[in-house]
Amino acid sequence: MAVNPNNRTACPTPFLSDSPFTDGGFLEGRVCITLSEELTCCLPCPMTDWAYPDSFHSMSTAANWVAVVSTVGCVFLLLSWAVLPVDKTFRHYLSICLTTAVVFMNLGFVIPLAAKPEQCFDDITPNSMKTSSVCAASGMFIILGGWAGVLWVFLRALSLHLQICWQLVVGRNFMWFAQAIGWGIPGAGVILAFLLSGVSFRFGSTCHINHKNSLADLWIPLLVFAGITIIIQFATFGYCIKVYLASLADNAASTEGSNLPSYTNSIRTMTPKQAYRRVRRVIALQWRGIAIVLIIIADVIFFSVVFVFQDNTVEKVKKDGTVALPWIFCLLENAGDKEKCLDKAGVLVVNMPTVGAVLFLLGMNGIWLCLFLGRWSMITGWRDLFISSPNRNKREFVSVDARLDDLKKDTRSYEMLSRDDSGKIVDHSVTPSVVTPISPTLARSDMGSPAMQQHHDYSNHHHHADGRRTPDFFGQTARYHTPVSSFSSPRPPTQQAQHHQPVTWDARETYARGTSPQPVGQDRYVNPLAMNRI
Template sequence: MTGNRGGCDPPFFQDTQFTNGGFVEGRFCQALLPNLTCCLPCPLTDWAYPESFKTMGTAADWVSVAGTVCCVFLLLSWAFLPVEKTHRHYLSICLTSAVVLMNLGFIIPLAGKPEQCFDEITPNSMETSHLCAASGAFIIIGGWAGVMWVFLRSLSLHLQICWQVVVGRNFMWFSQAAGWGIPAIGIIVSLLFSGVSFRFGSTCHINHTNSMADLWIPLLVFSGLTIVVQFATFGYCIKVYLASLADNSASTEGSNLPSYTNSIRTMTPRQAYRRVRRVIALQWRGIAIVIIIVIDVIFFSVVFVFQDNTVQRVKKDPSLAIEWLGCLLTHPDNKEACVHLAESLVVNMATIGAVLVLLGMNGIWLLFLLGRFTMFTAWRDLFMSMIRRNQREFVSADARLDDLKKDIRSYEMLSRDSGKTMDDVVTPATVTPISAAARSPLRSPSMNRDFAYNPPTRGTANDGRRTPDYFGHTVRYHTPARSFSSPRPPQSVTWDARQTYAPPGRYAGQGDDDDYVNPLGMNRT
């Protein structure tokens, strides 16, 4: 016997050789003599399971990483994309956040690689390992939040289908208070009265003391209520469907919903069936995710409770493990030779692996059921719009090239090739608005007379082209003849035929009275 093994044979250690640090209750010890207690080395899973147990745990943690990535994608989509592309809802957002919290309990040990043991026989607890405290707390609060939000989602669907209640703002505030308030109380009670430590694998779980009262029973109660509410909803749907098959009323053949609000309670079986079918068609994704998550939580709770009770039973009655412990004494350096003897004392590795993988896959199920293809197209459109915004090409000091081609108000543009003004580039097809107006046949002589216009010319000496300066001329202002902007009597107005090009002598005040023809009475007999 060497080192601190005391009077115990390998691979066991004597407990009196160690301090009381770490989680002492997590030691697996057996009293051989009144003053001799031998303990199995830490961690216990290394001796009860084969070497592949660590590989299985690491693989399950990576599944949790994949599930977290899916959840983060959903949360970002709901946060930044339009609601018509994502169909976001607070029940979906909160449920996804709860799954992220649970997955963090498995991701933290994967990233931090914490030391499971305080010494050779004692596992670490939340008092001696911060990573243990963080991972255990995230698993508990994530499990609590996941159970509460699937219960609230199931309750919301039940109220809509079975009781025709339109859930609104009051139900939303109630859901926020219950969905996050109860998990907050649950995590405080669990850490205060039980605590967490390294029990199975690299993730910390709740300790055995008081765990049934402060965690497992409340979780199973809410999970059971969720199942009861869900099956009650299914039962009502089946009842409505069977009633619709027996409904032969001709008045309901062409009607889907009642025509007024109060008739919701007196609708025919066929109308009720159509309403229920429409609600289920819209909510089937939520129904599926509720069933999946509640089954995972119940499965995890049952397996862990069974494992915890088995270990505690062996501690109280060491004779149950005498054959396995004797094998370890015979083969202290070859634990694989004794693993098969421990199968009856622990939950088999396949079941534990299935539980961990199913918990990690919750995020993937959320993306598959709550995600939509329009999310991907919306992200694509968002990125393409950002790329197009960054690729704008400016060829003028104040406009883009495309705007210059369309905007005829730009009179001085830059050449794309040389940077010169367009006056220096010979382009016969260049037309400006004022030059076009100068050639317009609709321009009256009076308009030409109104412009006091002596355009200065500019241009190069080589090409002989002259460009008038259209911004240098002035326009004389004539006060309108019938302007009443000042307090003065109106001036008399005369008809000048020369300004209108009308033939003289055809209207009143022009020519002889005998030649005047009244246009309103010219066809009278």
């Protein structure tokens, strides 16, 4: 942009006259002092180069890199929740939406780090959202992330409060309400902020909302929701303390041996100790969410207060130039050497340690999410996901073989009964092979033995005495293994069963009530398969 050198030097160093510059850029972002009706001197852009030491840029860049690490952590959480099973991640829509909000906020710092935008439209005028697309994008993500972060921690605190204090089970209705509030209000907030205030480069390489109407359309609503969240959170803590103190005085014998309310009582009629145990379990499950709520609310309140104070300080200097006269005279006396006047620049900006704390805390929100919402099972879940299937199947096959080898060592633990052609009971337990219904490979290999072939024929052609055919569900009958604590065992068929008489059992042996009286000492036959027939 063409500038008249004569007009540029009309103001004392380092100030520049505004007459050579056009009306482009964010005019309200200029820091100027009117010396006369014809002469207005402005501080060169950007203002932070004069109010802070040169290390400010290094600090700002480091904070942006922290935001990059934070974004990577949030993306890892989102991918884990999307890909891994629930038992590995314990995902919940409140956690997912809060993490997404933090990603949006971090993008407000990551985009300027990648794009390296020009902060100034000309020598005295900063860029705005109308003259820089990077400014518009970073400002939008900062406002959207701030709004969404505050609202989702508010909804998380409200959900916990309803569960603990009011014994309400938040369900699908609350989820849809949370989605409407958690994303609807931030979207409306971004639109109002852009229409009523706008964003520009005012505080480093990231665009922030302008002073005009910013209190009404951003800062006050944010602080109101943050305040409500704190009230709800401390009300929940107060209820927990009250329940704990009441449980100390509860000596009722009915609650000493019970951790849960009885089925005959309502949750609202729980004794103090039962209520305390319930609250303690909820807090044990939700303490990570409680910590996240407190951390993000503290960050947002800190950032809001600091930036509002910074905003009001700059506006005060614009309205009353005499406030900055000690700093201006220092620059004039030292020919524009800012290093000698930094101690007097406090009237223009917030001190650098406070600014650095704000930027780093905002950038670390994603790291806190990883620490509190992330779980070691996510790491193991990704490890299991990338393990090759052949290796996993091989280990399982070896394990099954090992178990079958152990079973083969004791062949007497199985009984295999069948009838020969003469009707006598044949015991095949002397067969060296162990056959089970879940061992098809072993079953096929043993079918060649005479004993197995005979048993196979019996399984396929055996009829009950009453003419019914026994279905062959497994292809072959497994040997019967008598349990250690069993009070019954398979018996051979008796004359009673062969003459079509009803089968009964002895209550003394089975601990059950018999259907008809039987003579003492008479043999009885119980078909194990017929006992479970539907």
